[in-house]
Amino acid sequence: MNWFRxxxxxxxxxxxxxxxxxxxxxxxxMFTRGxxxxxxxxxxxxxxxxxxxxxxxxxxxxxxENGRFxxxxxxxxxxxxxxxxxxxxxNHRYYRCPGCRQRLRVPRGRGRIVITCPKCRRxxxxxx
Ligand SMILES: [Zn+2]
Numbered sequence: 001m002n003w004f005r006x007x008x009x010x011x012x013x014x015x016x017x018x019x020x021x022x023x024x025x026x027x028x029x030m031f032t033r034g035x036x037x038x039x040x041x042x043x044x045x046x047x048x049x050x051x052x053x054x055x056x057x058x059x060x061x062x063x064x065e066n067g068r069f070x071x072x073x074x075x076x077x078x079x080x081x082x083x084x085x086x087x088x089x090x091n092h093r094y095y096r097c098p099g100c101r102q103r104l105r106v107p108r109g110r111g112r113i114v115i116t117c118p119k120c121r122r123x124x125x126x127x128x
Contacts, residue, residue: 016073
C-alpha cells in the first residue's frame, strides 16, 4: 500500500461529493436497462468525474465544489424534513399568507376561521 500512499500524496482524495457521485453512478449503471441506456452512459461519465476529483491536485477548487454540494444538500434535507413534519402533523394545518408568503400554522378542526398573518397583519379566511 506504500505505492498507493505515495501516488495519492498531494491529491485531493474522497469527499462527500465524490462519494455521492460514486453512489449515483453505480445506481445508474446497475439499474438502467433497455431504452434507458443513456442514463448508464451518464453514470459512467459521473464515475469518471468522481475519479478525476479524487485524483485532482487542485485541492482548493475541489474543496469549494464540495462546500457548494454540502450547502445544497443541507437545503434539500431541511426542506424535505419540513415537508415530512407538516405532512405527518395531524393537529395543525399549514397555509401560506396570500400577502407575504409567510408559512402559517393553525390548529385543525375549528371550522372556518379568520387567520391574521403575524408578519404583515393581513387577514384571510380558511377552513381548518
Ligand atoms: Zn403575511
